[in-house]
Amino acid sequence: xxxxxxxxxxxxxxxxxxxxxxxxxxxxxxxxxxxxxxxxxxxxxxxxxxxxxxxxxxxxxxxxxxxxxxxxxxxxxxxxxxxxxxxxxxxxxxxxxxxxxxxxxxxxxxxxxxxxxxxxxxxxxxxxxxxxxxxxxxxxxxxxxxxxxxxxxxxxxxxxxxxxxxxxxxxxxxxxxxxxxxxxxxxxxxxxxxxxxxxxxxxxxxxxxxxxxxxxxxxxxxxxxxxxxxxxxxxxxxxxxxxxxxxxxxxxxxx
Ligand SMILES: C[S@@+](CC[C@H](N)C(=O)[O-])C[C@H]1O[C@@H](n2cnc3c(N)ncnc32)[C@H](O)[C@@H]1O
Numbered sequence: 001x002x003x004x005x006x007x008x009x010x011x012x013x014x015x016x017x018x019x020x021x022x023x024x025x026x027x028x029x030x031x032x033x034x035x036x037x038x039x040x041x042x043x044x045x046x047x048x049x050x051x052x053x054x055x056x057x058x059x060x061x062x063x064x065x066x067x068x069x070x071x072x073x074x075x076x077x078x079x080x081x082x083x084x085x086x087x088x089x090x091x092x093x094x095x096x097x098x099x100x101x102x103x104x105x106x107x108x109x110x111x112x113x114x115x116x117x118x119x120x121x122x123x124x125x126x127x128x129x130x131x132x133x134x135x136x137x138x139x140x141x142x143x144x145x146x147x148x149x150x151x152x153x154x155x156x157x158x159x160x161x162x163x164x165x166x167x168x169x170x171x172x173x174x175x176x177x178x179x180x181x182x183x184x185x186x187x188x189x190x191x192x193x194x195x196x197x198x199x200x201x202x203x204x205x206x207x208x209x210x211x212x213x214x215x216x217x218x219x220x221x222x223x224x225x226x227x228x229x230x231x232x233x234x235x236x237x238x239x240x241x242x243x244x245x246x247x248x249x250x251x252x253x254x255x
Contacts, residue, residue, distance in 0.1 A: 001164055030164055038062070050123055095152040100140065111160045183224040
């Protein structure tokens, strides 16, 4: 999958991509990230990409033309590599606090794309014409405000990349993750078997795979009830699991 990240601060994005799983995925050719510097699409001597706001107000806004021209260049390149239709259908995602919240299902949806453009705002944000007629999607990573879209773009790249075939060594590790099943993941342990008086549950050392699977499901249910009971409303639960949760104190909105 190919990501284009359009930013005024390329080093913020590049630095984070050169490590661990994302680095290996790029080296293996499973993931490609092209970082585009907004300054390359300015036309003045000082390469200024921001300006004061019309109507007054504190802070600077990133100008629309640089984003439009950067996406024009990306589209032209896509058209050459994959044809006009792919270029026209390219999804252009503006990172903004007011956008649709990134969730696991949204990451799964984006992972089905072959190529994705991520636009990073900065300072007070981006001229609204980018949202109105350049972006196909507006995405937020949560209800809080960061200084720029670079970290949100990296969050999107990371959440999507780990869903691509081959990026994680074991395909099951993504399949069993929190949210993927509709529940949180069960508690997990590694060596040593006992630490400061805390023992790993005996069943995990038993070698009985069916008993382990049953324990994992039950613990995932109970952990979800404890930490994120809101998820249980949409989770796929058997009648026995619903009874267990109710016995443990769950009060579903529509019992
Ligand atoms: C300080 S923010 C701008 C906030 C904007 N003035 C507002 O109130 O909606 C600067 C940039 O950071 C990025 N950003 C900040 N918080 C974000 C979030 N929760 N999700 C996605 N992007 C975010 C966006 O690209 C945004 O243009």
